[in-house]
Amino acid sequence: MSASVVVDPDSPPAPAVTVGTVAVVAHRKKNLGGGLDDLRATLVGAGVRDMLWYEVPKSRKAPKKIRKALDRGADLVFVWGGDGMVQRCADTLAGSRTPMAILPAGTANLFAGNLGIPEDLPEAVRIGLHGRRRRLDLGRLNGEHFAVMAGAGFDGDLIREADRELKGRLGRLAYVWTGLRHVRGELTRTRITVDGGTWFDGEASCVLVGNVGTITGGIPAFDDARPDSGSLEIGVSTAGGAVDWARTLGKMATGRSENSKFVRITRGRRAKVRFGEPKTYELDGGARGTARKLKVRAVPAALTVCLPASEPEGSR
Known part of the structure; x- marks a missing residue:
């Protein structure tokens, strides 16, 4: 898998560190x-x-x-x-x-x-x-930092269900397999505000926030993400049911998530997500429980x- 992120060579370097302890x-x-x-x-x-x-x-x-x-x-x-x-x-x-x-x-x-x-x-x-x-x-979600991505809804359920051994053997395909077999991806009323303005208000099954391009499962979901941009990529999926998710995951797994009619992506520094019912959320591939409200923001440098x-x- 080739890297999907380039750190701008012209971005300011951190102060020099002399390795001691x-x-x-x-x-x-x-x-x-x-x-x-x-x-x-x-x-x-x-x-x-x-x-x-x-x-x-x-x-x-x-x-x-x-x-x-x-x-x-x-x-x-x-x-x-x-x-x-x-x-x-x-x-x-x-x-x-x-x-x-x-x-x-x-x-x-x-x-x-x-x-x-x-x-x-x-x-x-x-x-x-x-x-x-x-x-x-x-990124920072509900008070905890993440380096790769955070997600809720279908993504959170998928992480919770994915078997560790299966992930080790199949990589990104493990998530497709788990999703199609075990996770229903039900639509839930979802409202997302980005930098103070309403960006999405409707039925959705998954919300993703990315700091880098290639996310959990090895799926290249955010082509334009950079970990030195001062912002986060924010995506929402309206896929509902096995057929819609089979199409969505297939496109994401081959690096064409933006082509799916069930996916919307934008960029912002802060976002608030409110679900109609509690949803499982995860940070960098680790499930964290359920929540009805998510507060996420970029933490530059x-x-x-x-x-x-x-x-x-x-x-x-």
């Missing part, structure tokens, strides 16, 4: 390369001497370790895991000046993939230690991220 916050159940032992050896081999090391069994345990690393003066934080782990860590690091380096060890590594960070341990470590530092945007020295091949 390096922290590793790792989801111990995830794997990349030779595993965590290999990571430690690679960092030591690269000359890292002052290292803080934290392992967690679940991504929701990571914020406490991030805060501990910051309290102990970490100058750089390596995050080992997938998008859920990255989201939890990004939410805690947001607003700080400490850079985050991503080690894409999860089932879904969409934020890393969008930024051109490979699933290659030595190269990902090199990017963390010597790559560009850029201040990138995050919220997070310093370590990026490759050059733009990923195939990017626009």
Whole structure:
């Protein structure tokens, strides 16, 4: 999968960071390369001497370790895991000046993939230690930051139902399969205001908000999204039932979501969503429960991220 996002090379870089104390916050159940032992050896081999090391069994345990690393003066934080782990860590690091380096060890590594960070341990470590530092945007939904996307309705139900093993084997097709088999995608009265004005008011089955182009399931949904634009892509689907969703998911899975008659997309800095009934919502592939109201906004330059020295091949 080629990266769908390019960070503007002319956008202001974050202040230079001298790597001193390096922290590793790792989801111990995830794997990349030779595993965590290999990571430690690679960092030591690269000359890292002052290292803080934290392992967690679940991504929701990571914020406490991030805060501990910051309290102990970490100058750089390596995050080992997938998008859920990255989201939890990004939410805690947001607003700080400490850079985050991503080690894409999860089932879904969409934020890393969008930024051109490979699933290659030595190269990902090199990017963390010597790559560009850029201040990138995050989204914020109901008080919690996200890096890739957020969704509610059909998308939230789909995330809740998708089997982890199936996602690992089939990637984006797992979401199509799960959606068509288990999720009904019922239409619900939905009102969306964007930057203070009503943008959508009608029956809808799904609302998506993207910070980058390729979203959960590896589906390229927002062609024009950029994580340094200061805005978010906002989409709504009016697909109802298996036939409509089969057509919609098929177009999204092949990168043509804008061609679906059941999809509308716009861009904005702030949005409010009100549903006629509680809907499951998710952040970066992690279900969060149900809500009738969603408040979302872009948080410009919220997070310093370590990026490759050059733009990923195939990017626009």
